[in-house]
Amino acid sequence: FSLSFWYYNTATSGDQAILGKSGSSDDYLLLKEGDEGFDFNAAGSGELSFDFNSGSELTAGKLNHIVLTSPGGTGTMKCYINGDLQDDTETSPNQPFDYQHIFRANSNYGEGFIDELSHFSKELSLAEVQEIFNSGMALDCRDHSAYSDLEGYWRNNGVDTWTDLS
Numbered sequence: 001f002s003l004s005f006w007y008y009n010t011a012t013s014g015d016q017a018i019l020g021k022s023g024s025s026d027d028y029l030l031l032k033e034g035d036e037g038f039d040f041n042a043a044g045s046g047e048l049s050f051d052f053n054s055g056s057e058l059t060a061g062k063l064n065h066i067v068l069t070s071p072g073g074t075g076t077m078k079c080y081i082n083g084d085l086q087d088d089t090e091t092s093p094n095q096p097f098d099y100q101h102i103f104r105a106n107s108n109y110g111e112g113f114i115d116e117l118s119h120f121s122k123e124l125s126l127a128e129v130q131e132i133f134n135s136g137m138a139l140d141c142r143d144h145s146a147y148s149d150l151e152g153y154w155r156n157n158g159v160d161t162w163t164d165l166s
Helices: 125-138
Strands: 002-008 014-018 029-031 037-041 048-051 063-069 076-079 112-119 149-154
Touching: 002 125, 037 076, 063 125, 076 112, 076 125
Parallel strands: none
Antiparallel strands: 002 063, 002 112, 014 029, 029 037, 037 048, 063 076, 112 149
16 A cells, blocks of 8 residues: 655644544554654554654655555555655555544644645555655646556645545
8 A cells, every 4th residue: 555645744743643543542653753754553563663864854844745655465664755765664564554534543633734645555666656746746646647546535625624536
């Protein structure tokens, strides 16, 4: 699978919930200490921790494109920031990632702005990640070359509800 989203961080400390499930500590994606990396847990398989490359840390007040990819099974899970592959990788959890909320993971709430959240059923390649990044101008994922693998796509259109556009 691959998760892609644009994130505007307003907090520089404390863990920030990105995706999660209420009432469960088994499925979540947290931004560590506001800008240092991610903690990821799928179906209680154990927490995976990604540290961002030096110079790639997220900065409060800046929109960043973030992609997590996993081939499933026992492959390598990867993290991309603004089209660049980060050095730190983890063994993929052989479990589904079941999220229900944006900016909430159990009782932890995130701060900031998220847009262009897309969920693909396949591991995106570097070229496909860079296609979405589009030199810093978000590509509508309905126009992406891997559109047939798009399982969910939510765009913040300034309304109070999110609708799956896939």
